[in-house]
Amino acid sequence: PVAAAPAGPRQVIANLFEWNWPSVGTECTTFLGPRGYGYVQVSPPQEHVRGQEWWVAYQPVSYRIESRKGTRAQFAAMVNACHAAGVKVIVDAVVNHMANEDKTGPGWAGSAWSHYNYPGVYQVQDFHHCGRNGNDDIRNYGDRYEVQNCELVNLADLDTGASYVRGRLAAYLNDLLSLGVDGFRMDASKHMPAADIANLRSRLSRPAYLVQEVIFGAGEPITPGEYTGNGDVHEFRYGKDLARMFRSERLAYLRDFGEAWGYLPTGSAAVFVDNHDTQRDVAGVLTHRDNGIYALANAFMLAWPYGSPTVMSSYEFSSRDQGPPSDSAGRTQNSTCFSGGWRCEHRWQVIANMVGFRNAVNGQPVVKWYDNGNNHIAFGRGSAGYLTINDEDGAVNGRSYDSNLPAGRYCDVIHGERSGSTCTGPTITVDAGGWFSANIAAHDAVALHIGAKL
Ligand code: LM2
Ligand code: CA
Incomplete structure (x- = not known):
């Protein structure tokens, strides 16, 4: 076998x-x-x-x-x-x-x-x-x-x-x-x-x-x-x-x-x-x-x-x-x-x-890797998902991220659950170019994927 x-x-x-x-x-x-x-x-x-x-x-x-x-x-x-x-x-x-x-x-x-x-x-x-x-x-x-x-x-x-x-x-x-x-x-x-x-x-x-x-x-x-x-x-x-x-x-x-x-x-x-x-x-x-x-x-x-x-x-x-x-x-x-x-x-x-x-x-390659040379990283998986981790000791505010995702509203699954078209946590809007902006606290993250698109 x-x-x-x-x-x-x-x-x-x-x-x-x-x-x-x-x-x-x-x-x-x-x-x-x-x-x-x-x-x-x-x-x-x-x-x-x-x-x-x-x-x-x-x-x-x-x-x-x-x-x-x-x-x-x-x-x-x-x-x-x-x-x-x-x-x-x-x-x-x-x-x-x-x-x-x-x-x-x-x-x-x-x-x-x-x-x-x-x-x-x-x-x-x-x-x-x-x-x-x-x-x-x-x-x-x-x-x-x-x-x-x-x-x-x-x-x-x-x-x-x-x-x-x-x-x-x-x-x-x-x-x-x-x-x-x-x-x-x-x-x-x-x-x-x-x-x-x-x-x-x-x-x-x-x-x-x-x-x-x-x-x-x-x-x-x-x-x-x-x-x-x-x-x-x-x-x-x-x-x-x-x-x-x-x-x-x-x-x-x-x-x-x-x-x-x-x-x-x-x-x-x-x-x-x-x-x-x-x-x-x-x-x-x-x-x-x-x-x-x-x-x-x-x-x-x-x-x-x-x-x-x-x-x-x-x-x-x-x-x-x-x-x-x-x-x-x-x-x-x-x-x-x-x-x-x-x-x-x-x-x-x-x-x-x-x-x-x-x-x-599943099956999608890593795309759009970003790091600040230290403990803030981000990457996409094809155009299906995107994760950014801020493991710095301070917040990262007002930054934009190149997510490669289709435009739309997404539930940040690190902080919320999607239920139908609502999210119990923050909703993140990706623009037509695939970008979104977010504030990320110290030792925190944001994750978006097409299964949690609102
Ligand atoms: C493993 N993988 O190869 C397991 O993941 C691991 O958890 C097992 O050890 C080990 N192999 C054997 O299957 C555990 C545990 C040991 C324990 C053995 C056997 O980590 O501490 O040994 O299981 O129960 C204990 C005593 C040890 C004594 C032994 C036999 O700690 O001091 O040796 O039992 O009586 C005289
Ligand atoms: Ca043996």
């Missing part, structure tokens, strides 16, 4: 990190579909170890679709609800490893497990035993063999070169496909040879979108580019560099952001401002905690035609390992946006409206 890459006008992914299945389904129906998101990415659905930390999901103990996020029936209902709303479903697939090999079960749904032993699934011979560093753990990312055959933080590393393991993993992925899933985020892809992922892909019962998690590391022998033959690959440099431009360099430098920065080819790149790991572990990355500047960074990402964007949706945490709000039985609570810690960045006005912008400008 071939990968069905995100294509067509609705390509934005919302990553509803750690949301339970009923909440994901409701969000597809009431928000993601209506607002133009094309995909929802969900956290790992398989049975996992017990515990309150978010990362228990990354320690599989069986492939039963039974987790603190919900049952198999709830998962299936979620997929159906999302499809009915026109939203495809991407599952975070943990296939490089099983649970920490030192611990023992039972797992969340009661499955027994112990040291390299997952009854009915895997036995000791199905795992790599790399023979390095005394405890088989990965230490040296400069060594390809070690990164792919030793253990990532002591997680029992599957022998993904063995046909039994490949068959078992494919059975899990095909089970998810049978429930209607559309694609997979391949967790820890760097820790599996690209050929092993290619083999898994060849065993899929039908085409699926693949996005591989391969974190770029300067000087490392395993590169993101090795994986593009299998599908998309996360471009981790994107979010780090974008944060640096906003925090300490200049937005003007973004005029050639993308391949010219040494990144993956745009058609293979999956990008984000932050993800669940970088918002915890990478200093300087912009996150929901940065509020308005985070919204502006997402606005830039959604307007800029490099890669395939994912919008992160987070819960607040005061310590790195803290799990999502859960009930006394450990089940993840429903996501109640803007209360109980659920930040719901995907619903923020700026971000949600820029999803509509991206859909409206």
Whole structure:
């Protein structure tokens, strides 16, 4: 099968990190579909170890679709609800490893497990035993063999070169496909040879979108580019560099952001401002905690035609390992946006409206780039959309912008919602030559597109 890459006008992914299945389904129906998101990415659905930390999901103990996020029936209902709303479903697939090999079960749904032993699934011979560093753990990312055959933080590393393991993993992925899933985020892809992922892909019962998690590391022998033959690959440099431009360099430098920065080819790149790991572990990355500047960074990402964007949706945490709000039985609570810690960045006005912008400008080139040499930038997308960001510390007043848009009245979607021929925010008039004038406050923006023409 071939990968069905995100294509067509609705390509934005919302990553509803750690949301339970009923909440994901409701969000597809009431928000993601209506607002133009094309995909929802969900956290790992398989049975996992017990515990309150978010990362228990990354320690599989069986492939039963039974987790603190919900049952198999709830998962299936979620997929159906999302499809009915026109939203495809991407599952975070943990296939490089099983649970920490030192611990023992039972797992969340009661499955027994112990040291390299997952009854009915895997036995000791199905795992790599790399023979390095005394405890088989990965230490040296400069060594390809070690990164792919030793253990990532002591997680029992599957022998993904063995046909039994490949068959078992494919059975899990095909089970998810049978429930209607559309694609997979391949967790820890760097820790599996690209050929092993290619083999898994060849065993899929039908085409699926693949996005591989391969974190770029300067000087490392395993590169993101090795994986593009299998599908998309996360471009981790994107979010780090974008944060640096906003925090300490200049937005003007973004005029050639993308391949010219040494990144993956745009058609293979999956990008984000932050993800669940970088918002915890990478200093300087912009996150929901940065509020308005985070919204502006997402606005830039959604307007800029490099890669395939994912919008992160987070819960607040005061310590790195803290799990999502859960009930006394450990089940993840429903996501109640803007209360109980659920930040719901995907619903923020700026971000949600820029999803509509991206859909409206799909396929159009960047035109009419402007920058002031510092932190005020502007650009159009063909004659379908125009974004200007003023990230200076002072307002820019009375300036005119060459938008390339058809003449008319537009809703500024950074500050308002269009409803029919009215806008809840400022209305901007573009003249017959494509120009408009506006006052833009410090750390603010204006965005116009043909889908929000009044
Ligand atoms: C990933 N991509 O390659 C995920 O994006 C990342 O979130 C996962 O790490 C990792 N790979 C493994 O799937 C997370 C989390 C770790 C956590 C692991 C396993 O970032 O902190 O490790 O999941 O749950 C935890 C402990 C660690 C311990 C390990 C095994 O933090 O100290 O290692 O469990 O018990 C002894
Ligand atoms: Ca491995």
